[in-house]
Amino acid sequence: MLFEAFLSSTAMESVFSPTAVVQSMMDVEAALARAAARVGLIPAPAAQAIASLCRAELYDVPALVAAAPRSGNLALPVVQRLRETVALFDPSAAVYVHRGASAQDLVDTAMVLRTREALRLIDDDLQQLCARLLELAERHAAVPLLGRTMMQPAQVISLRFKLMNWLMPLLRSAERLREQGQASLLLQLGAPSARWTRWATAPRTCWRPWPPSCRCRCPTCAGTRSATAGCAWAWRWACCAATSASWRRTSR
Template sequence: MLFEVFLSTPAMEAVFSPAAVVQSMMDVEAALVRAQSKAGLMPASAAQAISSLCRAELYDVPSLLAAAPAAGSLAMPTVQRLRETVALFDPAASVYVHRNACAQDIVDTAMVLCTREALRILDDDLQGLCGQLLDLARRHGAVPMLGRTLMQPAQVISLRYKVMNWLMPLVRSAEMIRSHAREALRLQLGGPVGTLESLGADADPVSRLLSEDLGLPVAEMCWHTQRDRWIRLATELGVLCGSMGKLAQDLALLAQPEVDEIVEEPKDGRGSCIALPHKHNPIAAQQALAATQRAPHRIAALLGCMSQAHERGLGQWPAELAEWSSLMGATHGALIALRRAMSTPDIRTAKMRANVDAQLGLVGSERLELLLTPRLGRQRTDAIIQELIRRVRQGQGSLMQMVRQAMDNGELPEGSMSVRELSDVFDIPAIAAWADSRVEFTLRQAGQRLELLAGQPFV
């Protein structure tokens, strides 16, 4: 659909294109006959004849899609056309097409194959985004910036601390997606009700041979209506989208001219405004936000699809299939947008410091309170600090200046703090360095965890 173009990527569109899905179904059918041939359940010549015709380009894919709604499954017209085509070349072999499997076996396993490819692409780009953030954190040490809570200036943090706040959820998702993929990406082969009764004693050998052919583990049971592993994988993609949405939102807020701390690099006219030439819009952040915005609805729909009746569901399974590829596309769309945003971001450290300084020392109010309370008591300290803050907001000077005035005119008792203590309260570089120290171990750990991921092949 038209507006899906803005939320997905060509890579995901290719993986879940009609031709790719049909080809994956054909791959399953071809592997199925090879497995049964090796198990002695059909002639090798029949398996060869069938597998040689399991090529999507030989078929009119749009006509298969058109026939699918009335058939109730894309597998039905696909198998029928395959059987008819095989019969043209080898009538004897056609009786072995799709034997001992059901439509859901073929579609589910095909979707597992497509999803495996999709997740490999996602994994590469997720590691790429994590690497960009890790490099950004490593390159910027003890850079002061405002920490903001409830959309208001709060205290001083550091740029490194901010970036690590973005990075760590993504690292955890990269690990968890692999873990859930190992569990979820399994062969589906159960026959009509899951028992493979028609195969009898050959059920396990055929399953094992098919598993080896497709490179998919055998599940301990048919999972026609056991969708828990599959949906856990989806929910982790939803969590990833949530973390990426947070990053995109922060980038958009930091790019506001009133803040102007991290700005997407204008490239190839990206972000320009037709009506207002002075504007530079955070397009990558917008695309990532738009893509991730839909993930909660997808996940909710997929969870709703778990209530499948008895041994084979009715409407829930087709609904699940429809949501699956859209979730994959949106997740990758957000990843690519954020990778673009973080490829060459304009990091304005001077503006970060200027925004801290513009608070006129109010970011040190808690440190001042913690220093004075043991010496003056809470009630007196609160009253003094609130009065000093009021003067700062009236434009009389910075909080440090107001404290010095209060010490000079006796509002603060003599000896309530030393000059060194007062300086330490408002030592912005030291506060930023402290924020860095709080993520020093995490930064090293993140690098190690990403190296481990890079060194291990995906499922």
């Protein structure tokens, strides 16, 4: 806790808080269940029962975190507790909790969701900083400033020139951060090895309609749909692709 006060922020700390991480895991489980139901891998009522209980406030988050070291990761206690809770309300649906995914899939995809939110906060801060520098540069365009070279006084420059030299690298870095974020925030769906044979022999089916604002291509029908980037569409895409013999794994 030595550096958090000045190297982070309250908003960023909340992004990776235990409750936020557990909620992202629950979001993944809910999306996985809905996706599996849409392509006929699990019954729709079971998916609805699972998704309705994927809310972190229903669970003792500190107890889940405390159980993580014994399990080796946070996914196992989360899945176990979710399965037990689903069984209380719909015993027949409990067997479909976490169906087709591994613990690594759950942890990695949940952290991708958290990282996406963290990148959004960083991007917001960068935009505010750039806007402030631009405002100062316009306001002080004619203010003279002594330039330096080799730590020695040189010709006179403007404060605007100095501020713009701070601004331009920040703009480039912000753009690269957005590009790398888009390229790196990938779904992890390795699945338990036993699932691959079962999925490879499943009937071909295509999930339609694609969710709304990201361009993606269905490996089964080769059609392109308009969709919203996020956990739900990614899992639906994965389940759709899993029914195709030409399944391509997205993993590290």
